[in-house]
Amino acid sequence: MASALIAKSFSSPPPPKSKEEFIGLCSRGFLRQALQGFFPEVFADSNLFAHLLQGCCFPQQSLSLGRQLHGFIVAAGAASDRFTANHLLRMYSKLGDLPAAGKLFSVMPRKNIMSYNIFIGGLIQNGYLISARRLFDEMPERNVATCNAMVTGCTHYGFNEESLKFFSQMIREGMRPDEFSLGSALRACAGLKGVIFGRQIHGYLFRSGFAFDLCVGSSLAHMYMKCSCLQEGEGALKGMPALNVVSCNTVIAGRAQNGDYEGAIDYLVLMKAAGLVPDAVTFVSIVSSCSDLAALSQGQQIHAQAIKAGVNLCVPVRSSLVSMYSKCGCLQDSINVFDESLEEPDLVLWSAAIAAYGFHGHGRKAIQLFEKLVDDGIEPSEVTFLSLLYACCHSGLKDEGLEYLELMGGKYELKPSLKHYTCIVDLLGRAGCLDEAENLIKSMPIRADGVIWKTLLLACKIHKNAEIAERAAENALRLEPEDSASYVLISNIRASAARWTAVSDVRNAMREMKVRKEPGVSWMELKGQIHLFSTGKKSHPWQREIDECLGELMGRMREKGYIPDTSMVLHDMEEEEKEYSLVHHSEKLAIAFAIISLPHGTPIRVMKNLRVCDDCHAAIKFISGIIHREIILRDVSRFHHFKDGECSCADYW
Known part of the structure; x- marks a missing residue:
């Protein structure tokens, strides 16, 4: 039977x-x-x-x-x-x-x-x-297989310290780690950014004969690169008897993670010259590099190569393309890639599209997309809610943002992280609810970091609340004493009130702590080449033409009612000197170069590493109306689309 x-x-x-x-x-x-x-x-x-x-x-x-x-x-x-x-x-x-x-x-x-x-x-x-x-x-x-299971399991679930303890115990008990335990231990070091322990394992590789194992070598290179030791990581791979796609992907991802985006793109060229065929993992890293560089033409070329390689339909590649086009200022292209993916519903893709709308200030569209996601039976994640809260924050949707935070923890039983609370503090702060934002920081179940206090400090600058600003600055500097942003913000607030002695105190504190202000940098792409501009510097080959263009623009702007906002200048100097300083902010230099170098009618796309200042924001609105062209500016937090004298953010940023 x-x-x-x-x-x-x-x-x-x-x-x-x-x-x-x-x-x-x-x-x-x-x-x-x-x-x-x-x-x-x-x-x-x-x-x-x-x-x-x-x-x-x-x-x-x-x-x-x-x-x-x-x-x-x-x-x-x-x-x-x-x-x-x-x-x-x-x-x-x-x-x-x-x-x-x-x-x-x-x-x-x-x-x-x-x-x-x-x-x-x-x-x-x-x-x-x-x-x-x-x-x-x-x-x-116990034997090696037993210890391997514990080392690998702990690494897989993110318990990296425990993984390394098991690995050390394995060595103490006289067992010889194999490629599985070595690879997992190196990944644990990468997760902890524990380069000292990683170097000890590197030494063991030479003694044990694993120094030229390709899989272990790739894990070793990955560890060094995650620990920001790019040269050591690439050196580990150069010692391998042969490279493959996995090892090349390690180098490309390592360069991208360490901010060497151009180096990542260059390595793709070398990889292809060596006869290796890029895979989906390669394209994800390369597309992400184009995103951070805002290199649109290169991103479009990589997109074409992904189609040719047959990996453009892969969900991670599509998600990175959605993000890339969004970060390069091409929201419609971003949504087009997303729309092509709707036949295969995927939460990562939906979250990327929601983030794209939020990044460009289309909070209502982000909400509509979220509601459609829920209607289609896809359950949102913490990342989805983070993208949604960000969109609400940058569109002034205070009530909606608070409602979605409650929905996240209630219906979906998702625990808000510090990033979610930071979004809400930003949302409340931009709406002028500074007391409510400060109380939230003090009462939230997670320990505050410097970022959330800086977020409140920025809101205090916007709404000119010096009292809360001083408390926020004190907490931010206590947690991150070497970060320049808090010094600059509190200095700006004090300068706006003409408290020059207090401004000097901030500068003295920065000197004592050896903190240097991050310089304002803007860049734009022209014929595949990135042109970089720094505030106050005149090093561009076309500097004379740029100055002439700016001079002409300033005259026409004044005729239309533009008045320089000299409160943005943090130095006690004559008004004329302040105005001269404002004219040479990096984004204005980049826009002037774009006007004289791009064909008439072509949209101008400029990226900036810091938040756009009030004066530049007002000035660019005037410029867009004068030259009758769309100016797309990406600053550290969002995109601004200037057209016909108006900005898409409606002066809410």
């Missing part, structure tokens, strides 16, 4: 004629075919049960079939065989039935180290790390 029950559960075809054919059918998941005509042999040789149990782990099989086989094994009297019991334990562990695996493990009469390793691996695979650790400690003896 047992054989009839099992045979009924499987599909048909010819029975095996030999033990080899039986094993081959089991290895491919064809269990009914394996049993047909070979049933008596299974009873005669209990070792054959192991092959049937392995076949149960194929995707097309199910746990119910494994349970039937378990009953069959008991009926056949083979349950006490340790070899068969271990395979039964592996089947339950792999298929996720941990209660059944635990019950079986507890009654096994003769456990060996393999039994422990199988159950520990099952516990880790299903996320029961504490139970796995308890069982690990109870083991009478």
